[in-house]
Amino acid sequence: xxxxxxxxxxxxxxxxxxxxxxxxxxxxxxxxxxxxxxxxxxxxxxxxxxxxxxxxxxxxxxxxxxxxxxxxxxxxxxxxxxxxxxxxxxxxxxxxxxxxxxxxxxxxxxxxxxxxxxxxxxxxxxxxxxxxxxxxxxxxxxxxxxxxxxxxxxxxxxxxxxxxxxxxxxxxxxxxxxxxxxxxxxxxxxxxxxxxxxxxxxxxxxxxxxxxxxxxxxxxxxxxxxxxxxxxxxxxxxxxxxxxxxxxxxxxxxxxxxxxxxxxxxxxxxxxxxxxxxxxxxxxxxxxxxxxxxxxxxxxxxxxxxxxxxxxxxxxxxxxxxxxxxxxxxxxxxxxxxxxxxxxxxxxxxxxxxxxxxxxxxxxxxxxxxxxxxxxxxxxxxxxxxxxxxxxxxxxxxxxxxxxxxxxxxxxxxxxxxxxxxxxxxxxxxxxxxxxxxxxxxxxxxxxxxxxxxxxxxxxxxxxxxxxxxxxxxxxxxxxxx
Amino acid sequence: xxxxxxxxxxxxxxxxxxxxxxxxxxxxxxxxxxxxxxxxxxxxxxxxxxxxxxxxxxxxxxxxxxxxxxxxxxxxxxxxxxxxxxxxxxxxxxxxxxxxxxxxxxxxxxxxxxxxxxxxxxxxxxxxxxxxxxxxxxxxxxxxxxxxxxxxxxxxxxxxxxxxxxxxxxxxxxxxxxxxxxxxxxxxxxxxxxxxxxxxxxxxxxxxxxxxxxxxxxxxxxxxxxxxxxxxxxxxxxxxxxxxxxxxxxxxxxxxxxxxxxxxxxxxxxxxxxxxxxxxxxxxxxxxxxxxxxxxxxxxxxxxxxxxxxxxxxxxxxxxxxxxxxxxxxxxxxxxxxxxxxxxxxxxxxxxxxxxxxxxxxxxxxxxxxxxxxxxxxxxxxxxxxxxxxx
Numbered sequence: 001x002x003x004x005x006x007x008x009x010x011x012x013x014x015x016x017x018x019x020x021x022x023x024x025x026x027x028x029x030x031x032x033x034x035x036x037x038x039x040x041x042x043x044x045x046x047x048x049x050x051x052x053x054x055x056x057x058x059x060x061x062x063x064x065x066x067x068x069x070x071x072x073x074x075x076x077x078x079x080x081x082x083x084x085x086x087x088x089x090x091x092x093x094x095x096x097x098x099x100x101x102x103x104x105x106x107x108x109x110x111x112x113x114x115x116x117x118x119x120x121x122x123x124x125x126x127x128x129x130x131x132x133x134x135x136x137x138x139x140x141x142x143x144x145x146x147x148x149x150x151x152x153x154x155x156x157x158x159x160x161x162x163x164x165x166x167x168x169x170x171x172x173x174x175x176x177x178x179x180x181x182x183x184x185x186x187x188x189x190x191x192x193x194x195x196x197x198x199x200x201x202x203x204x205x206x207x208x209x210x211x212x213x214x215x216x217x218x219x220x221x222x223x224x225x226x227x228x229x230x231x232x233x234x235x236x237x238x239x240x241x242x243x244x245x246x247x248x249x250x251x252x253x254x255x256x257x258x259x260x261x262x263x264x265x266x267x268x269x270x271x272x273x274x275x276x277x278x279x280x281x282x283x284x285x286x287x288x289x290x291x292x293x294x295x296x297x298x299x300x301x302x303x304x305x306x307x308x309x310x311x312x313x314x315x316x317x318x319x320x321x322x323x324x325x326x327x328x329x330x331x332x333x334x335x336x337x338x339x340x341x342x343x344x345x346x347x348x349x350x351x352x353x354x355x356x357x358x359x360x361x362x363x364x365x366x367x368x369x370x371x372x373x374x375x376x377x378x379x380x381x382x383x384x385x386x387x388x389x390x391x392x393x394x395x396x397x398x399x400x401x402x403x404x405x406x407x408x409x410x411x412x413x414x415x416x417x418x419x420x421x422x423x424x425x426x427x428x429x430x431x432x433x434x435x436x437x438x439x440x441x442x443x444x445x446x447x448x449x450x451x452x453x454x455x456x457x458x459x460x461x462x463x464x465x466x467x468x469x470x471x472x473x474x475x476x477x478x479x480x481x482x
Numbered sequence: 483x484x485x486x487x488x489x490x491x492x493x494x495x496x497x498x499x500x501x502x503x504x505x506x507x508x509x510x511x512x513x514x515x516x517x518x519x520x521x522x523x524x525x526x527x528x529x530x531x532x533x534x535x536x537x538x539x540x541x542x543x544x545x546x547x548x549x550x551x552x553x554x555x556x557x558x559x560x561x562x563x564x565x566x567x568x569x570x571x572x573x574x575x576x577x578x579x580x581x582x583x584x585x586x587x588x589x590x591x592x593x594x595x596x597x598x599x600x601x602x603x604x605x606x607x608x609x610x611x612x613x614x615x616x617x618x619x620x621x622x623x624x625x626x627x628x629x630x631x632x633x634x635x636x637x638x639x640x641x642x643x644x645x646x647x648x649x650x651x652x653x654x655x656x657x658x659x660x661x662x663x664x665x666x667x668x669x670x671x672x673x674x675x676x677x678x679x680x681x682x683x684x685x686x687x688x689x690x691x692x693x694x695x696x697x698x699x700x701x702x703x704x705x706x707x708x709x710x711x712x713x714x715x716x717x718x719x720x721x722x723x724x725x726x727x728x729x730x731x732x733x734x735x736x737x738x739x740x741x742x743x744x745x746x747x748x749x750x751x752x753x754x755x756x757x758x759x760x761x762x763x764x765x766x767x768x769x770x771x772x773x774x775x776x777x778x779x780x781x782x783x784x785x786x787x788x789x790x791x792x793x794x795x796x797x798x799x800x801x802x803x804x805x806x807x808x809x810x811x812x813x814x815x816x817x818x819x820x821x822x823x824x825x826x827x828x829x830x831x832x833x834x835x836x837x838x839x840x841x842x843x844x845x846x847x848x849x850x851x852x853x854x855x856x857x858x859x860x861x862x863x864x865x866x867x868x869x870x871x872x873x
Contacts, residue, residue, distance in 0.1 A: 120652050122659070187858050194580050194655050195857055198800060202850030205797075209847045217839040343795075349663060356656060411674030420667035426660025430653050431645050 063176035101269035104370035109323030115361035117316035118296030120197040123204025129343035131173035131328020163231035177325020178318040211340040227340025265334040268391040359436020559820025561721035565776035566799035567814035569769035575809035582658035585796020586665035591774025595627035603685035616688025631774025669789040807863030
């Protein structure tokens with residue numbers, strides 16, 4: 001026992017030393033990488049390659065052997081200084097990064113439900129809609145239009161609440177969404193996994209149909225037209241001027257209020273993600289988190305171990321829903337507009353494909369999944385569309401089959417084929433890598449520990465920490481996701 | 483000839499016919515009684531007064547006068563749902579797996595059938611043809627749809643489901659959702675590349691749109707003509723043929739025996755010399771061909787299709803299968819009929835009974851409400867027996 005502890009201690013010291021030795025090179029490397037990425041994006045704001053290089057440095061920061069403090073510091077610099085500067089310089093990137101952060105937060109929430117507790121929720125966007133419509137209703141003129149026909153708002157209708165109530169409603173959004181989650185969960189959580197999936201899907205559709213049709217008898221949601229304008233929290237003018245003094249010379253143009261709002265909501269989304277990550281990490285190693293994993297792995301065994309099944313499932317549902325709720329409030333304010341179209345089944349599947357792509361139960365995986373899907377969606381597919389339309393206008397022909405690009409159907413527009421993208425992601429990941437791109441830490445830990453033990457048997461002095469990836473795929477394929 | 487008159491064979495053909503009659507009559511009677519009862523209860527209320535004002539008759543008369551036509555429409559839609567639900571129920575019965583992509587199999591069937599008919603129409607073969615030829619071409623279109631849908635279903639099973647057999651049950655479900663999304667866009671891509679648009683309308687030919695007058699009733703002094711379109715009759719007859727045929731196949735043939743044994747215990751069936759993979763592929767083939775045929779029937783009834791046409795009918799058919807008891811062929815039929823009727827009832831009466839506050843647009847979510855209620859109170863469905871969870 002004592003010897004084992006000593007062994008472990010010495011091994012840890014060894015690996016730490018090795019890391020430190022390597023980390024000097026790694027530090028220089030990552031700094032150079034980030035600098036090149038930043039400068040390149042700064043100089044050519046339209047280049048997709050530059051953006052990918054810049055964004056990928058986040059993954060490198062995570063993976064390189066650096067000290068935790070350095071990693072956090074560097075990420076903070078990147079997210080709080082570099083991204084805002086580059087984002088304001090090319091507002092499209094800020095939009096991409098904002099979308100990434102919104103969907104990363106959503107995916108992290110869904111990850112609690114699907115990844116930890118193993119409950120497949122196909123109507124996750126419903127909770128997002130609940131949050132969005134909460135602030136959309138109270139943060140707009142809608143409460144005064146209850147008896148009006150949609151689209152006939154009399155001019156000069158006042159707002160019910162001051163704009164800064166937004167912050168309060170972020171908390172109310174959490175509460176309302178969690179409450180909705182419990183309300184839905186109570187009757188359906190007794191169901192077996194696949195039935196639960198269909199029922200949640202149905203619930204998502206119910207919310208969408210309600211949003212579409214609750215313009216009568218009382219005009220609550222304004223029907224398919226959606227609610228607009230929705231208030232945004234006020235940004236103090238002196239602060240903006242002070243920031244302008246710093247930012248204007250760097251980005252090379254006068255920063256408008258709209259751009260500041262984009263920045264503001266991006267930072268708010270980051271804050272939510274930070275909270276989500278902290279909560280999820282704490283949950284992961286807590287009694288509740290372990291109970292969730294027990295439920296996911298084997299429900300019957302979990303009951304036998306005395307885990308209160310329904311209560312814990314409800315907790316997972318409520319926790320996941322609450323994150324969607326707060327993001328919904330944020331979304332409504334950032335867009336100043338909500339309509340039922342934003343909460344379709346496809347959005348739910350989009351979030352699900354982010355979770356599946358990244359890795360069920362894995363925090364970094366889910367964030368990477370969200371980033372990859374959003375970039376594919378907003379950049380690669382749209383870039384392809386743009387490229388094809390350019391080809392169509394040119395006189396180019398495909399050499400061998402002698403096909404003129406001009407004759408290519410205008411219907412071939414990759415940007416509209418998100419469903420295909422999501423579908424392919426889901427199928428391919430389920431067949432080849434059900435644990436995701438970055439498998440959950442817990443699984444990795446389990447696998448590594450086993451291999452360390454094996455290694456210790458083979459070489460009693462303890463070898464280098466083995467790389468588990470080679471063998472993990474087959475093992476994970478068997479244990480599977482969810 | 484002797485084999486055909488074999489007692490079991492006859493029973494397996496006659497029994498579902500009897501069940502259909504009982505289900506249609508039973509569901510129709512119960513729902514009608516419910517509606518009329520509600521109308522009586524609400525006599526003298528504001529609802530009654532509003533109806534009087536809007537339609538000139540009291541609520542009870544309004545309900546009664548509309549009832550026969552609502553029932554006929556409900557039965558037609560019910561049979562469409564039942565035909566789709568057969569595919570879900572087949573696959574679920576054997577694999578305990580919700581084939582989420584069945585709705586796209588259905589959509590593929592609809593598209594292939596409609597494209598065949600459009601091609602025939604463009605070549606002028608559908609102009610002024612005698613009715614027998616019209617039925618022949620329709621039959622051909624259904625056949626083409628069945629082949630295409632069946633082939634897709636088998637390919638889908640081979641590529642996306644078979645590698646995942648034995649994985650936790652959510653894994654193939656997620657894969658099925660992926661297949662469903664992929665196929666939706668694949669249909670859209672192919673259609674828009676070949677025809678430049680992805681909304682298709684079935685050509686009008688033959689006598690499918692004619693109205694048959696069934697009877698004239700005199701209820702409380704008003705004359706009501708009961709009418710039914712020829713295509714509704716085609717839908718109902720084909721769906722009945724499908725149900726009876728499938729029932730016969732599963733319960734009275736050797737293949738059916740193999741399918742049932744695989745459904746009961748895959749390992750033991752394998753030991754008994756049944757090629758499990760082949761039987762599962764056969765199940766998908768059967769479910770797929772039925773789905774394809776249902777797709778053409780749907781297109782015939784509702785005329786307009788798009789690549790996402792399968793989603794709602796698919797969900798409702800799934801609800802129907804669960805309502806009737808998933809894995810149970812007659813259950814799918816009963817579930818489809820009940821759901822179809824409930825839907826038409828709510829479509830025609832909800833607006834009147836709520837004084838216009840909630841209209842027919844809520845009938846889509848009615849199916850989900852029913853699904854949730856069934857799953858809470860009777861998860862095994864109306865006809866399903868209590869079964870434990872398969873390991």
